[in-house]
Structure formats: C-alpha cells, structure tokens
Amino acid sequence: NVAHGLAWSFYIGYLKLVIPALEEQVRKHYNQTGENLHSSRLHILLPLSAVAPAKMEEEDHNVRFHQNLPEMQLDRAGVRGRVYKHSIYKITDHKQEPYYCVVEYATPLLTLYQMSQDRTAGFSKQDRRQQVLLFYRTLSHILECSLECRNRYRLILLDDQRADGDPHYLSTEIIK
Amino acid sequence: NVAHGLAWSFYIGYLKLVIPALEEQVRKHYNQTGENLHSSRLHILLPLSAVAPAKMEEEDHNVRFHQNLPEMQLDRAGVRGRVYKHSIYKITDHKQEPYYCVVEYATPLLTLYQMSQDRTAGFSKQDRRQQVLLFYRTLSHILECSLECRNRYRLILLDDQRADGDPHYLSTEIIK
Ligand SMILES: Nc1nc(=O)c2ncn([C@@H]3O[C@@H]4COP(=O)(O)O[C@H]5[C@@H](O)[C@H](n6cnc7c(N)ncnc76)O[C@@H]5COP(=O)(O)O[C@@H]3[C@@H]4O)c2[nH]1
Secondary structure (H helix, E strand, O other): OHHHHHHHHHHHHHHHHHHHHHHHHHHHHHHHHOOOOOOOOEEEEEEOOOOOOOOHHHOOOOEEEEEEOOOEEEEEOOEEEEEEOOEEEEEOOOOOOOEEEEEEEOOHHHHHHHHHHOHHHOOOHHHHHHHHHHHHHHHHHHHHOOOOOOOOEEEEEEOHHHHOOOOOHHHHHHHO | OHHHHHHHHHHHHHHHHHHHHHHHHHHHHHHHHOOOOOOOOEEEEEEOOOOOOOOHHHOOOOEEEEEEOOOEEEEEOOEEEEEEOOEEEEEOOOOOOOEEEEEEEOOHHHHHHHHHHOHHHOOOHHHHHHHHHHHHHHHHHHHHOOOOOOOOEEEEEEOHHHHOOOOOHHHHHHHO
C-alpha cells in the first residue's frame, strides 16, 4: 500500500529530524525578531482530496505567509548541507487577534495526487481518498508512539466535501 | 509494496523537478568557477544493502566532496522557497585525471533501511534487499519513459557482496 510507505518515509526522512529541532528554531526566531508564535507545534495539513497547493493564500485569504523560520542544514545521503526550513503563517479571524504558527501541507500527498493521474502508476482516482485516510491513520499511529515527536505536532485533516465552498474553512481548521 | 511507492515518490517529488534544471545549474557553476564537470548527469547510487551514509568519503577515500552546485528554490506545499541542491564530488583514480560529477545516494533507501529496523513498520531485514531491487526496477522503468529525465541521469547499483572489502569499489563504479 503506497500510503503506508509514504507515511513512514515522511516520518523517517523528515518529521523525526525536524520536529525535535522546531522548538529551538522558534526560540531563535524570537531572539532575532522579538515575535512569539501562538504555537510552536508543526501544523500538518492533510487534505482528503490530496490537493496541496504551493501557496496557502490561494485556499483562504485569511492565511498569509509571514516569514520563514531559521533553516537547518544536515548532511544526508551524500548531499552536503541539505536545507530544511518551515514557513510561519499569520492566520486572521474577525473576532480574534492574528494567530501565528508553523504550518505546511504533508508533501507526500502531492505524490499520491500525481500517481493517481499517471496511468502507469497503478493507482486510480478512486483510490486517492482511501490512500489519504490510510496515510493519516498510519502517520497518526507512528507519531503517537514517537518519543521525539509526541505533543509537538498537530495533524489537521481537511475535508473538501465539508469545506463546501466556505472561503475560510482552512483558517478555521488551523486555529481550532 | 513499499519500494514501488517510494520510487514513484522519488520521481514525482524530486527527480522530475531537479533533473531538468541540472544542466542550467552546471552551466551557472561553470560561469561562476570556470570548472567543467566530466558529466552533467545526476549519478544516483543504489546500494543493495540500503546503507546510504551521510558522507561518501567514509566508503572510499577516492571520493571527495568538491563543492555544491547553485541551489534551486521552489514553493512546495506551503513551504516557501524550499531548497533543492546537489553536491559535486571529485573522484580520483591512479591512472586517470580526477573525474568531477554530481552524485548522491537515492534518499528513499534511508527509509527502507530504517523501516526494516522498526518492528512496527511491518518490514523485515530479509525484505530489504528485495525492496531495493524493486525500487531500482520501478525507478529505471519510470525514468526510461520520462521525457523530462531521459539521458540525464545514471542509476548505479552497488552490490556490497561484490564490493567485498574493496576500498575503491565505489569510485570504480561511479567512473565506469
Ligand atoms: N536528495 C534529496 N534532496 C532533496 O532535496 C529531496 N527532496 C525530496 N527528496 C526525496 O524525494 C522523494 C519525494 O519527496 P517529497 O518532498 O514528496 O517527500 C518528502 C517530504 O514530504 C518530506 N521532506 C523531506 N525534506 C523536506 C524539506 N526540506 N521540506 C519539506 N518536506 C521535506 O519528507 C519526505 C521524504 O523525504 P526524503 O526521505 O528526503 O526523500 C524524498 C522522497 O523520497 C529529496 N532527496
């Protein structure tokens, strides 16, 4: 099952490396800018449609890119100084003050989406939603058992069917 | 099958993006340094053991890190300016002049290796070699059919059993 392997790859090749370092990056950001984030957890967006746009602003105008956190460099598999960085977003809401947090889509969903478009990948459009759910369940389970990552992330499942044309569905789900 | 999904992910999420840009990065490198590479193909190392060390020098002293190519930045799934970069290595051989090329291990093998170490991943150490071969076959097939990537890469299978203590197996295989 493709989603099972992609969830493991996302954890082993990324979350296990970056989540433990996040608190430090958020502290450095505060030292450099005086800005406090409302949460230092990594907010990970999981759209059931597997549609993960490059820019979140396209989904909801109440979500705006603020600034990147300081980057982390690691030697990985022969690439020297491979860069890992996260983006801080400012989420607005009429009632409350802006909510600053570190948020991004789960990039492996891009693979699920494109595999379902390619006839030779053996993966249909109908399979996609199922695979995103399997990705979510597998990843939740891995992260709950992970000492390095416990309590330092939030998985946010986005149901495009429930969103149903609500232009502020994304910001509402992130702030919840 | 985990390897099948990882090969697709490696192509869709990485090779399809970076390989077409490689020729341009190699040209920029020449403009900045006056150095020509012996090959502008991306050399991708696939050790059957799935062991992909951070630094190639540990495997063979005839392989030395030279410099990184200029980096490429892309907005991906909410991360602004995600960095993609490759390392140039200088490969020496007693008879010939040094061989400069862009080489790296296939990063997904790190996932295969670590999954085989984790009891909950459902993946045994015996499975590992089989999965690396499946990864190699799936990836070869995808790349052969890829218009964006054709003729711009080299897949180098490394058989630790054939290497058998030869301290220069890696450099020999890269230069071949
Ligand atoms: N050598 C190399 N250099 C790169 O810059 C790179 N970027 C991706 N990959 C490999 O390509 C494939 C597809 O990548 P994708 O982004 O969909 O998944 C990635 C992505 O969801 C996440 N991830 C890894 N690095 C980053 C990063 N810097 N920023 C955000 N997410 C990342 O964790 C997954 C697994 O990463 P890797 O296990 O390093 O291998 C990946 C993967 O096999 C790379 N390989």
